[in-house]
Amino acid sequence: MTIAGGIILIMLGAILTWAVEFDIAGLDINVVGVILMLGGLAGLLFGIYRISVARRAVAPTTTIIEDPVTQRRVYEERRPTDPPLV
Known part of the structure; x- marks a missing residue:
């Protein structure tokens, strides 16, 4: 998952938690929103x-x-x- 994917899940979870006001039988939308925010x-x-980690893995090579x-x-x-050097 990328950083953008995490932010999108957080936004979707916040919308479901605080902006949606309908009920589905057997499903709590607020809980689904909180789960999406935690996953994001x-x-x-x-x-x-x-x-x-990827930035630390690139080490320079030294030539004498x-x-x-x-x-x-x-x-x-x-x-x-x-x-490359020409």
Whole structure:
């Protein structure tokens, strides 16, 4: 579930809980709304957690290049999402 899906479930649950005023035999609309809001909150928190884990998983790679003429070391850090060098 994405963050947008969680927000949509929270909004739908809030509408069913506080804005709808009809009764269905054997079904409480307010309880269904609260369940949808809790499910949307769980989905929202899971989506935020998944994004934070994915951002931490991308680690830069370090390349050390030694120039034989000047005896210098050049450190280059690249991420997997950087465009390739030509």
